[in-house]
Amino acid sequence: MQSIIRIGSRESRLAVIQAEIVRQAIQKRYPDIQVELVTMKTTGDKILNKSLELIGGKGLFVKELDRALLDGRIDLAVHSLKDMPAEIPEELPVVAYSVREDPRDVLIYKPGTAEIPEGGVIGTSSRRRTLQMQTLYPSCSFQGIRGNVETRLQKLREENFDGTILAAAGLRRLGMQHVIGRVFSVEEMVPAAGQGILAIQGRKGEDYTYLAEAASERSRKEAAAEREFVAALDAGCTSPIAAHAQLCGTELKLTGLYYSEDSGKYWVETRAGAADRGRQLGAALAGEMRRRE
Numbered sequence: 001m002q003s004i005i006r007i008g009s010r011e012s013r014l015a016v017i018q019a020e021i022v023r024q025a026i027q028k029r030y031p032d033i034q035v036e037l038v039t040m041k042t043t044g045d046k047i048l049n050k051s052l053e054l055i056g057g058k059g060l061f062v063k064e065l066d067r068a069l070l071d072g073r074i075d076l077a078v079h080s081l082k083d084m085p086a087e088i089p090e091e092l093p094v095v096a097y098s099v100r101e102d103p104r105d106v107l108i109y110k111p112g113t114a115e116i117p118e119g120g121v122i123g124t125s126s127r128r129r130t131l132q133m134q135t136l137y138p139s140c141s142f143q144g145i146r147g148n149v150e151t152r153l154q155k156l157r158e159e160n161f162d163g164t165i166l167a168a169a170g171l172r173r174l175g176m177q178h179v180i181g182r183v184f185s186v187e188e189m190v191p192a193a194g195q196g197i198l199a200i201q202g203r204k205g206e207d208y209t210y211l212a213e214a215a216s217e218r219s220r221k222e223a224a225a226e227r228e229f230v231a232a233l234d235a236g237c238t239s240p241i242a243a244h245a246q247l248c249g250t251e252l253k254l255t256g257l258y259y260s261e262d263s264g265k266y267w268v269e270t271r272a273g274a275a276d277r278g279r280q281l282g283a284a285l286a287g288e289m290r291r292r293e
């Protein structure tokens with residue numbers, strides 16, 4: 001085993017905390033190995049003023065780390081699984097999935113308030129969240145809000161927003177769960193595929209048995225079903241298609257959200273299948289929902 005392990009991550013505070021979770025898990029098991037974080041700015045982080053759609057989508061947040069992994073400047077990269085594109089390069093597979101943090105989305109009210117007023121303005125750039133919020137808060141309007149978690153909370157304080165929606169996972173990892181106003185159930189607001197799970201990416205053909213204790217089989221199974229559902233239906237990174245799976249014993253329960261660009265309607269459905277056949281379950285639910293359109 002190597003004497004030093006370098007873990008790459010984006011520079012945001014949340015990304016560093018997430019990489020640190022993985023670093024500590026490895027360090028705890030292998031105290032004699034040096035485990036280091038290497039942070040880097042990604043194209044997606046540099047161009048915050050343009051919409052993700054214009055600049056080329058999710059992949060932008062991972063490209064620089066992919067390159068560093070290929071070059072051997074880092075040995076692992078830690079990502080929020082939900083930010084990873086459907087197509088992951090074959091040479092850079094996900095070699096472990098973390099235990100899942102709270103997968104739910106939450107609503108944060110403007111500081112000093114405890115509700116969204118009639119006709120209020122919700123800050124979100126996510127079509128998935130906007131679509132489901134229109135059902136929950138039909139009188140509200142929606143405006144884009146971008147940046148990392150801290151920036152969005154700052155915009156909520158200073159700009160004309162009555163609320164914003166974030167992932168509970170990110171807030172909890174940042175120790176900022178006190179800002180949470182309302183927690184949405186995964187049925188009310190189907191989370192993004194992979195939400196709350198950290199993906200640890202490595203190089204093909206290398207031995208990553210040292211990650212065994214940092215990895216969750218449960219997350220791997222849930223992620224397989226969720227990501228297959230999205231991959232089977234997805235038109236692109238800004239599509240509102242969403243999925244959430246829960247392992248219950250030997251069974252996986254998968255909830256999928258399917259959106260039709262033609263009709264502007266969406267459907268949420270749940271289906272169960274064998275725990276070790278997550279991909280088949282994701283594909284089956286996707287096929288079923290597409291036919292229902």
Ligand SMILES: NCc1[nH]cc(CCC(=O)O)c1CC(=O)O
Pocket residue numbers: 080081082083149165166167168169170171194195196197
């Ligand atoms: N889109 C940004 C992003 N990517 C990952 C998280 C944190 C939650 C997670 O790990 O799934 C967030 C913040 C958010 O959506 O509120």
